[in-house]
Amino acid sequence: MGGGRFTDADRAMMAEAIREARLALDAGEVPVGAVVARGGEVVGRGRNRREASGDPTAHAEIEAIRGAAVAIGGWRLSDCALYVTMEPCAMCAGAAVAARLSRLAYGARDARSGCAGSVYRIPEDPAFNHFCLCDGGLLADECEALLKGFFASERGAAPPCDPPVETR
Numbered sequence: 001m002g003g004g005r006f007t008d009a010d011r012a013m014m015a016e017a018i019r020e021a022r023l024a025l026d027a028g029e030v031p032v033g034a035v036v037a038r039g040g041e042v043v044g045r046g047r048n049r050r051e052a053s054g055d056p057t058a059h060a061e062i063e064a065i066r067g068a069a070v071a072i073g074g075w076r077l078s079d080c081a082l083y084v085t086m087e088p089c090a091m092c093a094g095a096a097v098a099a100r101l102s103r104l105a106y107g108a109r110d111a112r113s114g115c116a117g118s119v120y121r122i123p124e125d126p127a128f129n130h131f132c133l134c135d136g137g138l139l140a141d142e143c144e145a146l147l148k149g150f151f152a153s154e155r156g157a158a159p160p161c162d163p164p165v166e167t168r
């Protein structure tokens with residue numbers, strides 16, 4: 001996972017995804033943001049809206065992919081790349097394959113449920129009929145800081161009478 005594989009254009013796109021993550025944070029959501037890019041242009045944007053929507057599938061990547069498909073006028077996003085601030089889950093990694101995305105770049109690694117290298121590596125799995133190149137670590141420090149800040153403030157906000165939480 002080398003940051004050297006990323007270009008200035010990649011960093012510019014991830015900066016846009018980070019902007020979306022900040023909007024999620026402002027709305028009290030886990031700060032995850034995503035954009036779909038074609039050439040140097042953003043064609044879809046998304047941010048986590050799970051709490052507000054009550055929808056377990058309202059992840060940033062899904063919203064960005066849906067937006068891109070509408071903008072492009074079709075489901076096949078084979079000339080597009082997805083940039084997301086946190087390693088995609090199984091659903092979103094699967095959506096990258098379903099959308100035929102050519103590339104996926106993420107920021108922070110998710111050791112517990114990431115499916116673009118951590119738990120599984122779905123986008124590059126040769127068992128599928130589509131290969132989506134994936135790579136992590138793009139502006140990772142900034143992406144991680146957002147997530148860490150969110151979870152630290154969540155813990156700080158917990159009322160003292162909360163029942164003890166099992167720690168693992």
Ligand SMILES: [Zn+2]
Pocket residue numbers: 059061088089090091092093
């Ligand atoms: Zn997801």
